[in-house]
Amino acid sequence: MPKKCGHTPNRRVIPTRDMCRKIEVALNARTRSDTLIIARTDARTGLGLDEAIARGKAFAEAGADVIFVEAPESEDEFRRVGDSIDAWLLANMVPTGKSPVVSAARLKRLGFNIAIYPSAGMAVACAAMEANYRYLKENGSTVGSPVPAYTMAQLHELMGFPDVWEFEKRYAEP
Numbered sequence: 001m002p003k004k005c006g007h008t009p010n011r012r013v014i015p016t017r018d019m020c021r022k023i024e025v026a027l028n029a030r031t032r033s034d035t036l037i038i039a040r041t042d043a044r045t046g047l048g049l050d051e052a053i054a055r056g057k058a059f060a061e062a063g064a065d066v067i068f069v070e071a072p073e074s075e076d077e078f079r080r081v082g083d084s085i086d087a088w089l090l091a092n093m094v095p096t097g098k099s100p101v102v103s104a105a106r107l108k109r110l111g112f113n114i115a116i117y118p119s120a121g122m123a124v125a126c127a128a129m130e131a132n133y134r135y136l137k138e139n140g141s142t143v144g145s146p147v148p149a150y151t152m153a154q155l156h157e158l159m160g161f162p163d164v165w166e167f168e169k170r171y172a173e174p
Helices: 016-029 043-047 049-061 075-084 104-109 120-139 152-159 161-171
Strands: 038-041 066-069 088-092 114-116
Touching (some): 016 038, 016 049, 043 049, 049 066, 049 075, 075 088
Parallel strands (some): 088 114
């Protein structure tokens, strides 16, 4: 504690046996067969790849459905994780983070079954917002901004407003 991003410094890990107990509890608490227990370790950065792999193996033996060794620092490290842990593996692709970005096809060949891209949307959205607000500050308006933007109708559709408006028509008092 506290939970930190896997690509930031000073992350701590709990003892392996404690994590395996958490996996056991999660498995026993699972009420639906389509719920996956994903066991993550941040041990790579502070304790090294060998320790991270050892923890991943222990988590798999404890019954976790998916093993997530956070922040391998090279493609060779991804390969070592894939070669060492006999379980479904998850890779976290964070451009400019601690891990190199590896293509989905290559990750599959390295033994990974799942890849997540948690900052893919946020990173481009932040860059677009910064550019658009800079344009607004410099020009006093967003008219003519080169940053692509949704129309109000597109925003309404995205937010589900047409359904809200239909609901209001059915149930609003005259």
